Amino acid sequence: METPGISAPSVPAATEQDEHVRTRLLNAAVRVFDRKGYAAASVREVAEMAGVTKPAVYYHFGSKEGLLLAILHQAERQLSHTLEQADLRPGSARERIVALCEDVYALFGQHVPLARVAHAVFLGPPDGAPPFDVTVxxxxxxxxxxxxxxxxxxxxxxLPVATEDVALGVMAMLELCNERQLHPAFEPVGPGVVRRLISLFFDGVMNAPRG
Amino acid sequence: METPGISAPSVPAATEQDEHVRTRLLNAAVRVFDRKGYAAASVREVAEMAGVTKPAVYYHFGSKEGLLLAILHQAERQLSHTLEQADLRPGSARERIVALCEDVYALFGQHVPLARVAHAVFLGPPDGAPPFDVTVxxxxxxxxxxxxxxxxxxxxxxLPVATEDVALGVMAMLELCNERQLHPAFEPVGPGVVRRLISLFFDGVMNAPRG
Known part of the structure; x- marks a missing residue:
């Protein structure tokens, strides 16, 4: 019960508190799903790691499936934001493409455990995950x-090349660099290689005079 | 008990029979590991799918771990064979690289369930798999x-470009095409795209006169 007339400025408002709990739960869920695998992970473990009660997870996300979907939708929003910013960037097409790839490489680097979870859940054996179109x-x-x-x-x-082929080629370079971040067995290639590989690829599509 | 004097020409020799059982077990193991996941799969299921007894699995492979290692070593030998054949192929460097990529794309296409198992086991959450350097x-x-x-x-x-970067770029193109075969959510790109993407990439490293 609150005592009327006594304000508590250090306690955040209910919605802010909710947001804080949601963020902690999402971060905890990514860590638990990554370590144990989605199928083997339990809501209890996620709640424990986040330092909240199990009913708090159900209140905010409904279920383990709800947690996974919330994680994926958040990642989708972050990528969309990065793509929108890239659309506004000035410069040559080549420079804009290289810059966008570096942005997405950096974003991926900040979310490696989440990317591993998405890979394991949607490219691995069936494990009761909710439907989500990971190709988005x-x-x-x-x-x-x-x-x-x-x-x-x-x-x-x-040059008037096939647009889809160029996009596939650029995506191939970026995916190789991103996937090198997914597992400790692979040596990460570093952001310099993203730029170098895409530049190497682009020197074939630039409209430079040829013999 | 065999009856002396009666030959059975339709029954293969012991080693041939062993080889036949081993092949059936390896194929069954790939299917079971792919469907259920390595961690959840049992030796009993593999034996049942192969139509042999459980002790036969232990006799030939020692354990579930032994089955997985045998599958991976077989895949390694097949890739090595493809690479050795490619080393002997005549032609320009560019044509030899494109042809090798098409060979490896075709080999991967014949072993998609095995590739999915290797991805899930070594890039997914820990699941008791035996140590194997999947980067080989x-x-x-x-x-x-x-x-x-x-x-x-x-x-x-x-041109005198960085050899590793060219190799990484070629690998990026091939991996993109191969990974498109791993999951039904992705549209497979087809062998024509392997050649087209690598050609697009190579037009940047060919020593053609530029402006």
Missing amino acids: FEVKFRRSIERMVEAGIASGEF | FEVKFRRSIERMVEAGIASGEF
Whole structure:
């Protein structure tokens, strides 16, 4: 019960507190799903790691499935934000594409455990995960690249190559670099390699005079 | 008990029979590991699917771990064979690299369930799998490509670019195409795309006169 007239400025408002609990739960869920695997993980473990009660998880996310979907939708929003920022960036098509790839490489680097969970859940054996179209990440990214390639072809910066092939090639370079971050067995390639590989690829589509 | 004097020409010799049982067990193990996940799969299920007794599995492979290692070592030998054949192939460095990528794409296409198992076991959450350096596949492939790139640079066919970057770029193109075969959510790209993407990439490293 609150005592009227006594304000508690250090206690955040209910919605802010809720937001804080949700964030802690999402971070805890990613760690637990990553360590134990989604199928073997329990709501109890997520609640314990987040330092909240089990009913708090059900209140905020409904179920283990709800936690996983919330994690994936948050990742989708973050990627969309990065893609929107990239759309506004000035410069040549080539520079904009390289910069976008570096942005997405950095974003991926901040969310490696989440990426591992998504890989394991949707590319691994069936484990009771809720339906989620995991291709949404690559479809959104590819469309952004395709728009930039089309602009580059229209301005004469690029040869009139097949837009989808260029987008697939760029995505291939980025995916290789991203996947190197997923597992300690692979040596990570570093952001410099993202730029170098895509530059190497682009020197084949630039409209430079050839023999 | 065999009856002396009666030959049974339709029954294969003991070693041939053993080989037949081993092959059936390895194929069954890939299917069971792929469907249920390695951790959840049992030796009993593998034996049942292969139509042999459980002791037969232990006799031939020692354990579930032994089955997985035998599958991976067999895959390693098949890749090595493909790489050795590619080393003997005549032609320009560019054509040899494209042909090797098409070979490995085809080999991967024949072993999609095995590739899914390897991905799930070594990139997924810990599940009691025996130690195996899964990077051996890409290390072997990359070295073959690097040798071909070096030959291409030495002959003047390629610009004096960084050999490792070219090998990484080629691997990126091939991995994108291979990974598209791993999961029904992704549209497979088809062998024509392997050649098209690598050609697009190579037009940047060919020693063609530029402006």
